[in-house]
Amino acid sequence: MRTWLDFILPPFCCVCEASTTGAPIPWVCRTCWDNIPYIKPPLCHQCGAPFAAPPEGIASPLHRCETCLSHPPAFAQARAVGLYHGTLQHIIHVMKYRSVYxxxxxxxxxxxxxxxxxxxxxxxxxxxxxxxxRRRLWQREFDQALALARHLSQAVQIPCEAEALIRQRYTQSQVGLNLMERDQNVRGAFAVQRPQAIRGKAVLLIDDVYTTGATVKECTRVLRRAGAEWVGVYTLARVGAGAPH
Structure with a gap:
């Protein structure tokens, strides 16, 4: 059936428009999928930002970047799979804004x-x-971070608490805002409605992209205030070295 459908409606890569026939997934060709820019050490021990220096230039794996030293984030650690540019950025945009669930x-x-x-x-x-x-969910039709968290939960056998944290205030998109504006935009936007689900626990916060960190820092602040013992951040992508976070 798949071969017949491919003949009638040949699949094309959402990144380069090459044929995806024979690729592991029908939306991205094998070449583009293999070119996802994974993040590799050395990186900041706390926020996970990759360092431009070679590994031998970093004295310790516990080394933190200048921003984390001068303005320590609320979360314990943040890590991301890849850099938010090129192939990975394009795939995430297709998932979020073209609703390729x-x-x-x-x-x-x-x-x-x-x-x-x-x-x-x-x-x-x-x-x-x-x-x-809920207004953004109605516009976009699905919650990409929750979908990622649920799939990851099944894979690693760690429970996903879908309703523990809510966004209680509608905010404008963070795109185009500077660091201060991003912080102000999300201040007071989140609340914990099921504190018993996170109190005294180590919580891993899941999102698609870490840009400046304003959103995950505010979420962390709210989770810690509600009793979370430890909060880490795990995203698909993050901005690279030299970008504000």
């Missing part, structure tokens, strides 16, 4: 494949996704 599972598999490398030996109790406001 089928990309959730293969993208969640990227989170799964890098999970042990990023979070061993930390014992994580629960996954919580960065929530959408």
């Amino acid at each position: 089928g990309l959730n599972r293969p993208l969640a598999q990227l989170l799964h494949h890098q999970f042990a490398a990023c979070w061993t030996p930390i014992s994580i109790d629960v996954l919580v996704s960065v929530p959408l406001h």
Whole structure:
């Protein structure tokens, strides 16, 4: 059946428009999928930003970037699978803004494949996704962070608490805002409605992209205030070295 459908409606890569016949997933060709820009050490021990210096130029794997030293984030650690540009950025945009829901599972598999490398030996109790406001959910039709968290939950056998954290205030898109505006935009936007689900636990916050960190920092602040013992952040992508975070 798949071969017949491919003949009638030949699949094309959402990145380069090459044929995806024979590719592992029908939306991205093998070449583009293999060219996802994975993040590799050295990186900031706390926020996960990759350093421009070669590994031998970093004195310790616990080294933190200048921003984390001068303005420590509320979360304990943040890690991302890849850099937010090129192939990975394009795939995420297609998932979010062209509503290609089928990309959730293969993208969640990227989170799964890098999970042990990023979070061993930390014992994580629960996954919580960065929530959408109901108005944004109505516009977009699906919550991509929650979908990623649920797929990852099944893969790593860690419960996902879908309703523990909510977005109680509608906010404008963070795109185009500077660092201060982003912080102000999300201030007071989140609330914990099920504190019993996270109190005293190690919480891993799941989202698609870490840009400046304003959203995940605010979520972390709210989770810690509600009793979370530890909060880490895990995203598909993040901005590279030299970008504000």
